[in-house]
Amino acid sequence: MRNSTxxxxxxxxxxxxxxxxxxxxxxxxxxxxxxxxxDTIKVGLLHSLSGTMAISEVTVRDAELLAIEEINxxxxxxxxxxxxxxxxxxxxxxxxxxxxxxxxxxDKVATVFGGWTSASRKxxxxxxxxxxxxxxxxxxxxxxxxxxxxxxxxxxxxxxxxPGLDYLKEQGKKKIFLVGSDYVFPRTANKxxxxxxxxxxxxxxxxxxxxxxxxxxxxxxxxxxxxxxxAVFNTLNxxxxxxxxxxxxxxxxxxxxxxxxxxxxAEEEVTxxxxxxxxxxPVAWNYYQTTETxxxxxxxxxxxxxxxxxxxxxxxxxxxYNAVYLWAEAAKKAGTVEVEALKKAAGGIALERPxxxxxxxxxxxHMYKTARIGIIQPDGLIKEVWNSGEPxxxxxxxxxYPWAGGLAS
Amino acid sequence: MVEGFLNQLPIGLSIGAVLLLIALxxxxxxxxxxxxxxxxxxxxxxxxxxxxxxxxxxxxSAVLVALPVAFVVAGLMGLLxxxxxIRHFYGRPLDxxxxxxxxxLVLQQVARDLFGAPNxxxxxxxxxxxxxxxxxxxxxFILALAVGSVVAIWLYMNRSAQGRRMQAxxxxxxxxxxxxxxxxxxxxxxxxxxxxxxxxxxxxxxLIGPVGPTxxxxxxxxxxxxxxxxxxxxxxxAVIAAAALGLLNSYAEFWTNASLAKVIVxxxxxxxxxxxxxxxxxxxxxxxx
Numbered sequence: 189m190r191n192s193t194x195x196x197x198x199x200x201x202x203x204x205x206x207x208x209x210x211x212x213x214x215x216x217x218x219x220x221x222x223x224x225x226x227d228t229i230k231v232g233l234l235h236s237l238s239g240t241m242a243i244s245e246v247t248v249r250d251a252e253l254l255a256i257e258e259i260n261x262x263x264x265x266x267x268x269x270x271x272x273x274x275x276x277x278x279x280x281x282x283x284x285x286x287x288x289x290x291x292x293x294x295d296k297v298a299t300v301f302g303g304w305t306s307a308s309r310k311x312x313x314x315x316x317x318x319x320x321x322x323x324x325x326x327x328x329x330x331x332x333x334x335x336x337x338x339x340x341x342x343x344x345x346x347x348x349x350x351p352g353l354d355y356l357k358e359q360g361k362k363k364i365f366l367v368g369s370d371y372v373f374p375r376t377a378n379k380x381x382x383x384x385x386x387x388x389x390x391x392x393x394x395x396x397x398x399x400x401x402x403x404x405x406x407x408x409x410x411x412x413x414x415x416x417x418x419a420v421f422n423t424l425n426x427x428x429x430x431x432x433x434x435x436x437x438x439x440x441x442x443x444x445x446x447x448x449x450x451x452x453x454a455e456e457e458v459t460x461x462x463x464x465x466x467x468x469x470p471v472a473w474n475y476y477q478t479t480e481t482x483x484x485x486x487x488x489x490x491x492x493x494x495x496x497x498x499x500x501x502x503x504x505x506x507x508x509y510n511a512v513y514l515w516a517e518a519a520k521k522a523g524t525v526e527v528e529a530l531k532k533a534a535g536g537i538a539l540e541r542p543x544x545x546x547x548x549x550x551x552x553x554h555m556y557k558t559a560r561i562g563i564i565q566p567d568g569l570i571k572e573v574w575n576s577g578e579p580x581x582x583x584x585x586x587x588x589y590p591w592a593g594g595l596a597s
Numbered sequence: 598m599v600e601g602f603l604n605q606l607p608i609g610l611s612i613g614a615v616l617l618l619i620a621l622x623x624x625x626x627x628x629x630x631x632x633x634x635x636x637x638x639x640x641x642x643x644x645x646x647x648x649x650x651x652x653x654x655x656x657x658s659a660v661l662v663a664l665p666v667a668f669v670v671a672g673l674m675g676l677l678x679x680x681x682x683i684r685h686f687y688g689r690p691l692d693x694x695x696x697x698x699x700x701x702l703v704l705q706q707v708a709r710d711l712f713g714a715p716n717x718x719x720x721x722x723x724x725x726x727x728x729x730x731x732x733x734x735x736x737x738f739i740l741a742l743a744v745g746s747v748v749a750i751w752l753y754m755n756r757s758a759q760g761r762r763m764q765a766x767x768x769x770x771x772x773x774x775x776x777x778x779x780x781x782x783x784x785x786x787x788x789x790x791x792x793x794x795x796x797x798x799x800x801x802x803x804l805i806g807p808v809g810p811t812x813x814x815x816x817x818x819x820x821x822x823x824x825x826x827x828x829x830x831x832x833x834x835a836v837i838a839a840a841a842l843g844l845l846n847s848y849a850e851f852w853t854n855a856s857l858a859k860v861i862v863x864x865x866x867x868x869x870x871x872x873x874x875x876x877x878x879x880x881x882x883x884x885x886x
Contacts, residue, residue, distance in 0.1 A: 240814075242810070243811075244715075246714040403805075403815050403816075407846075407851055410608060410731060430807035434805055435733075438725075459716070459717070459718050462718045
């Protein structure tokens with residue numbers, strides 16, 4: 189039913205475009221190098237729909253599909269309906285590169301929204317740079333990157349990790365233990381954390397990594413408990429968080445005795461971990477389902493209406509949802525979906541989003557975002573306890589932080 | 598440091614108990630029937646989801662109620678797999694491997710469609726919260742469950758007529774058949790029990806790990822390692838191998854880190870198999886293979 193309405197809408201939109209094109213400026217309908225031909229604009233959605241990362245990435249895809257549906261209902265982009273082409277990255281980094289290639293070369297999509305792990309982004313980056321195509325990457329990451337063909341709608345380190353450390357410092361937590369999954373994001377994040385700690389009189393008691401998908405945390409828990417830190421900084425990713433928090437809880441560690449600050453645990457993960465096991469622990473993000481903005485009320489309502497009342501919204505979902513809107517806005521401003529023109533038009537675009545005002549920084553292609561620290565509540569939602577007051581300018585290379593001198597090299 | 602070192606001993610044994618639980622079923626299906634069942638992990642997953650579903654009726658005690666139910670659920674799944682597919686592939690290990698791997702992918706997707714991609718929450722009973730020293734009650738529960746399962750299997754294999762028939766088929770299929778044993782029936786029963794044990798392991802794992810569609814993939818490799826190192830079809834081999842691997846894992850990770858500990862364990866197993874390709878214990882058989 190919905191499908192046929194869509195199709196009818198698409199036909200109507202195509203007719204309108206065709207009529208407009210007859211009398212109007214041909215440049216707006218032609219010259220769209222990729223994805224612009226035909227009645228619709230194809231956009232690629234490339235996330236892991238299977239494998240260990242599916243737990244997180246499926247929800248981002250859902251949020252992106254919601255944004256596409258909303259934009260189509262409101263008339264589409266440049267008078268054309270958006271047509272999502274969904275591919276599965278399968279939690280496998282070479283597959284991401286391969287599927288990105290396919291979306292660009294074969295489907296000729298105008299842009300791709302995709303990725304979650306930094307490893308998947310690093311795998312896709314050369315593909316997008318070589319083919320001069322555009323990727324919108326929706327997840328917080330370790331910074332130290334600024335590809336001309338990627339827009340980063342999640343936080344870079346100075347909008348998430350550094351505010352998280354500021355918060356721990358404010359709380360008087362001086363001895364920190366680092367726990368992370370063994371890949372690029374946690375390792376880079378921990379380098380930054382160690383530099384911050386050295387400059388701010390904090391002590392790092394230990395640094396431990398476990399392979400992605402690791403589920404045996406009794407030894408690591410023993411190490412953490414023996415080290416007696418004031419707090420743990422947790423950069424574990426995916427299912428490992430479930431095992432880690434369950435086993436930490438059964439070892440008697442509570443949020444009061446040893447808070448674990450996570451940067452990859454959002455509303456979506458809390459249910460799987462079990463609220464019991466993680467209640468009271470802090471997390472650092474830019475958005476929570478409980479964030480009080482008019483745009484968020486609308487987003488949460490629309491998401492629940494489409495996917496079910498028990499669903500929750502989280503930061504990466506919101507960043508993916510934003511990415512589609514920001515891209516559409518840039519396309520409108522540029523008057524085309526052609527990559528170079530759209531990139532030029534994107535800088536300075538500011539939209540009121542569920543997380544508050546989001547502005548595209550033209551220079552780094554990152555976003556100005558407000559940092560928020562939240563505490564996990566017994567109902568599974570996250571209550572904000574601290575925010576940065578205003579959107580923070582993205583600084584992926586931490587140039588404005590003197591202690592971060594040697595990191596970028 | 599000393600306290601941390603001492604703590605690793607019970608931790609190692611409890612890791613061993615987890616390994617033993619996930620591998621017990623495989624000692625039957627792989628060890629005795631030679632079926633490389635890649636879907637074993639998904640039977641574990643089925644057990645975990647059984648506990649999840651039973652929460653609606655049993656609340657926090659779901660884990661206890663789920664133990665027998667999961668045994669039957671996973672067992673029936675195994676029986677179905679054996680009847681519909683595997684029995685046509687006996688004696689063709691490579692084909693069974695591919696077949697069951699495909700089945701495992703299908704089952705993962707079925708779980709994803711039924712329960713969603715995100716992990717689900719299984720509440721652990723309140724009486725399992727707490728710890729004695731470094732040993733949380735839920736780890737002790739798993740240890741007890743592993744010991745209980747081993748004892749039950751041992752009794753079944755050695756004290757019941759069915760179990761002895763199973764051993765007979767395992768040691769010499771042709772001779773057992775000519776002695777009047779219905780080997781097909783025995784195969785079904787073996788597969789039912791092996792898969793059912795995976796279900797029990799799944800219930801236990803809800804206490805310590807994630808419950809999601811990919812749960813099985815996290816444990817399947819470890820399960821095979823235990824069976825191979827212990828010797829095919831050898832209960833005591835599996836017990837000793839699981840305990841040894843658990844302790845090795847525990848101390849290797851304590852002194853190095855989790856990634857390196859995995860490497861050390863794998864390297865140790867490879868080295869061990871160089872000297873004893875047949876595993877710790879060898880099944881004495883007169884069958885010509």
